[in-house]
Amino acid sequence: MSATRAPGAVPTAPVKKSPRSGGGAKRVLVYVLLSLGLLVMSAPFLWMAVSAFKTQTDLSASPPVWLPTEWTLENFRNLLDKLDLPLYFMNSVIVAVLVTVSNLVFCSMLGYALAKLNFAGRNKIFGLVLGALMVPGNLMLLPLFVLMSKLQLIDSYAGLVLPFAAGAFGVFLMRQFMQSIPDELLEAARMDGAGEWYIFWRIVMPLVKPALATLSIFTFLGSWNNFVWPLIATNDPDKYTLPVALATFATDPNKAGGSNGMLMAGAFLIVLPVLVVFIALQRHFTQGIATAGMK
């Protein structure tokens, strides 16, 4: 798809913006290389997409057939019979929404305090946030499991949400954005008698909407894709999130061990919504990564 489309675009591409726009042959080479790269990058997705619609005969053909000789929804039907995907989908949504909302509120609050409030201990707290950014999650898993067992929060939404309810990355991101709000504005509001809570909710939060959008996307996606903690914090299949359900299904030879068709259908259903959302909001993704990396 990309391999045929991209080179076709060469003659129409504008010549101005790029620092090195000369050299037609070189540009063709660049396009060819990128298109090849893109083909390799998209190959697993394409393979997943076509395989999900193959019949059992096509799937087990060796050497494999590239396109289904007959398109079928059989894999999706079998999968939905064996795996309660709507349940896991809802679990993932509930957990991701709760994690996202709590991150938006709590990270913004601390971000505001760090960026705009002059208080004793501010630098120490910021140091703590920076330190927290560097600690690998694996270091916390074992006691966290014991703690959650003691609190009887294993197999509960609270157990899945609480450890991720406020991340250091969010604080860092919100602080960076809130620093660019002029102090005069807040000072003027204070002169008019506005309290800090009012200033935070009514003045600061509306001004940082783009940052909130970026943070929601990253937090939601992080939670949606999270695997290790939900794997540990759930024993009851009714509380599995999508990745845990799929991994359990995929690694159990009694369940789906032999059926690549069902697994591709499952992967397709999990990956497709994420890809669609990503393509719609791609600007926020790349900007968020770049912002976090540059500062």
Place this chain on the structure above:
Amino acid sequence: MRTMTSRAAESAKAQAGPGASTSPAGGPAGRGGGRKRSMGVQNLAGWLFSTPFLVLFLVFMAFPIIATLVMSFTDFGLRNVTHPLDAEFIGFDNYVKLFGDEKFLKSLFNTAYFVVVGVPLTIGLGLVVAVLLNNGIDRARTFFRVGFYAPVVTTIVAVAVVWRFVLDPSDGLIAGLFSEVGLTAPDFLGSETLAMPSMIAMAVWRNLGTVMVLFIAGLQAIPTEVREAARLDGAGAWQEFKGITVPLLRPTLLYATVITTIGYLNVFEEPFVMTQGGPSDSTLTVSLNMYREGFNFFHMGYASAMAYVLFVVIMGITVLQLRLLKDNTK
């Protein structure tokens, strides 16, 4: 910047001051009175705004970090999940045992293999793609960027399942390509020598996008004039890349290398879903090993020691990388 804004605040106060005193009934002006009061309010507000994060941080991060360290000096086992305080203190036994444990040493070696091969490949290819995208591509840039970044956002478990099938020696995508040219595909994930390289290929495929986006941002921050000046001086493309692009990209390079290394040192999902650490532990990573010891066998004290060894390794390598790359810029 800082002096400018505080001066502005100062003048705002000066203006508001007299106004407030002349009209004492002027609405809710009581708050504006006096710098001392506003400092007190900000102090209180600062702590109140910090409280939710700090509480969550202390309970779900600080406490577990310390608890892991304590647990690593005990024989914490299954029964201690319900009776944590009954765990027995055994000093450095876990750590001593670790370094005589062939399985652990193997997992350490596998993780190192994954990092040593995977990081340069990810960084190198990410840089190549970013440079290509920054050269003479305008209209299609977004299209390509989206394509290269897409694997980053997809659920790793689903993607690992897909790759398992892609690499299947009889009916996978790669097997198809091999048979097109008349060859038989090897059993990538079933082979002790090929399983790890296959996993590295997948990791590079998945993480290249993050690195690419960072490099694009870094490249765009390089002023066009610098490049033009170099070209006027007769620098070729390669000289320009070596003499200008790489040195000016160094901060980005440093950041990308550090986060990729940390990510790869923690690698877990790929072996968990694709190989379960096999064949013959050839893809058993430290994180997977720790997970098994901790949550399958409930040797939690021992697993804690593993977690801390990994943590110390990560910290050490991060500091080393920061040093090395910083020194090189001078």
